[in-house]
Amino acid sequence: MNPKIIKVETVIVDLPTIRPHVLSMATMYQQSMVIIKVFSDDGIIGIGESTTIGGLSYGSESPEGIKLTIDQYITPLLINQDATNIHAINQRVNKYISGNTFAKAGIETALLDAQGKRLNVSVSTLLGGAISTKLGVLWTLASGNTDTDIEEAKQLISENRHNTFKLKIGRNNPKKDVDHVSAIKKAVGDDIKITVDINQAWDESTSKKWIKVLEANGIDLIEQPINKTNFDGLARLTEYFSIPIMADEACCTIQDAYKLAKIRGGSVYAVKIMKSGGLYNASKIAGIGEGADIGMYGGTMLEGTIGTVASAHVFSTYNNLTWGTELFAPLLLVDDIVKKPITYKDCCLEIPEGPGLGIEIDDDKIEKYKRK
Structure with missing residues (x-):
């Protein structure tokens, strides 16, 4: 029984x-x-x-x-x-x-x-098996100060902890934000990838003007520049630029992924287990992306170690995780609630070994x- x-x-x-x-x-x-x-x-x-x-x-x-x-x-x-x-x-x-x-x-x-x-067995084994037990992880530079962000990025690069960085913009006027991002890209160099997340803060015309500048300054990826409901606008921006455009808030459900794939609304999908409703749905979104030749990016809701490890297990099974992950959130917290924290090494997260998630709560x- x-x-x-x-x-x-x-x-x-x-x-x-x-x-x-x-x-x-x-x-x-x-x-x-x-x-x-x-x-x-x-x-x-x-x-x-x-x-x-x-x-x-x-x-x-x-x-x-x-x-x-x-x-x-x-x-x-x-x-x-x-x-x-x-x-x-x-x-x-x-x-x-x-x-x-x-x-x-x-x-x-x-x-x-x-x-x-x-x-x-591990959760990734339940899902069919991990293609890799190490996942590339970026770091978000979010102090809001250009010099502070540059100093932080250079320190993490020197420690070989991260070689890709994300910047959240949209709170300031576009020129100030774009100047901020461009200065950081120039300081860290061409070998370091920079993702810019606009968090739906711009309209379509603003996006066309300022993404062009970001593209010219060597930015590698643009995340959700316009409102999540504007699927057609996301498709127009994807076609307009050579720089990849990523759907995040627009791509929550399996149905969202299907609709976006039909109109090419984004050339990359940010997958998050929270917004998709779990690991199985996150796998289905990756399958839709694979069928449509759309790259995957392992997103985060800044979960702690439990949610981060759960995400890592499902992302490890993807054939098309071409943009790595942003599963850095446990590093952003002053403490942990598990007995053995995740290992971050050589710009990667190492998925814990052991049955289930492979972690144990510290009560x-x-x-x-x-x-x-």
């Missing part, structure tokens, strides 16, 4: 960041994560994480709302269900709960972690940082 789910626990953990992290929609001083435990009657406990950025500034789910959704709505759907049949559980949850992809992603992560432990740290 297959094991049944008997209990689900959630807690919000607030971890401070090592510095203010400046985004177009918010400035982060801490990251709030919903940590999930799913208990089964065979004694296996699966762990998951649901995390967003800046409360409600990024999307329609907040940490408090995610916890409530899981506690009040998802958990009753899980109790006494077959813990090993993750597809059946997903179908059941999706039937009764619309949207709430962040909450669903954390639950699915915990179910996969538990099943991996049960079978003594003392959870107690220290949990929201009272």
